[in-house]
Amino acid sequence: MAENLFTQLTVLPPPRGARVRKGRVYRTDAHGDLLLDVYLPADGKGPWPAVLLVNGDAEEPVIARAKDWGVYRSYGEHLAARGLVGVPFNHRSTRTVGRAEVAAEVTATLDHIRANAIDLQIDAARIGVWAFSAAGAFALAPLLRSRRTYVNAIAGFYTVWDLAAFQKLDPRLTDADIQEWSATVALGTRIAGLPPILVAIAGRDSPPFITGAEVFASRARELGVDVRVERHATGQHGFDTRDDDERSRELIRGALDFFVGALALRR
Template sequence: MALPDHLQPFVLSVETVGPDRRGSVDVYLPEAEEPRPAIVFVHGGPVPAELRPTPRDWPVYRGYGSLAATRGVVGVTVDHRLHHPTAYPAAAEDVSEAVRIARESPQVDEDRIAVWFFSGGGLLLSDWLRGAPSWLRCLAATYPLLAPLPGWPVDPAFRPVEAVTGAVTPPIVLTRAGLERPEVAAGVEEFVRAADGTRLDVIDVPNGRHGFDMLDHTEESRNAVFQAFDTVLAHLGRGGH
């Protein structure tokens, strides 16, 4: 029987790093003696509460966490509570807690943090676009939902297009799937227009689907992941691969 989409393998061949599990947060540590920057990866949704394995154990997020560690930074994943479109406030609390855990870890340089959002987790960008702290060096979003889907009862606070308008933000690394669903692509384009004047790096994957980093095992997909990672690392001061 074919694997469901979310359990497809990560597009990159990455050395597996076992995470340090801290409640709902997994921390992937590099081999390093001094504190390193950290990337907090935020999964999409809504994800049913009863679904197993939970997102941090999906191959794609284990892949990103391991990739971070092998590239010399701390990778952090979190199982947040985005189980319904009304649950964005609870999910936002969980993401904030994951960032706090990361910054308080002795292995982390607390002044060099990136937060990277995927799919439906993209609406959680809003909190980090408003009055971003100086230690937040970069935001990233891959095939993100940047405007609520029609009919979704989402708290008005979670509207990245409005949050980015006129805001002073850290650099933003946005990866767009060329074969994105129209209702998602429309929000992304609106965000790009609203972000005019910000430090926005756009990486296009012309033949990529929503979830290309687990669904489309192509050189184009792999290059897009590397390019996004390199750009985030550059903003964190870690250089390329």
């Protein structure tokens, strides 16, 4: 399976032609350097809006080079072809360092690309975040809580939106964990500062992923958040690489359209 992660592209064939800056160090810790890649549009000088691609969680050896997986290389190319900058990056496993440390790595990535926006040809005021699988907890929950003004769009594919839905599956989850790491809780009671949100649900996913996404979307609607929910009725967890059908391709195109629209430059 590890080899497939590096070769399996999105079922919507990615274009080619992005200018790729690979292996940029965004943080160094006791374990070594953490790296990101930058996929720039083929033509022009920018600045362009950027989308941070946040992979999920697994054991450290599995995710150590996640930015090089076929799915994130694909999305880098897809985004660049649409006039956005795609930024996949490597982060540690929560099973090794805990959610707080991985959340700090997400923040460090955002801080790095914004601090180096001129060099990277990125518009530091227009950033989107696209989270996958477990990244909803350590990436989206903190961002929804902090409401950074430069985060103008959030999307999640088959991600963890409501951590409470997983408590029966993982009894180690405490009420304190849920308060801190659930995106539903992070919505709070006010809409101010919340960006448009896209929720993509895989119909054949594990029940906690499905019910959690529905709980999150319901709460977001109650608050008046601009939330859009899309479903792949027969899709698996990871449908964008595992289910080679038209619905998967529609959802990928739709997510790209979502980011283009939400991050559109006004000049």
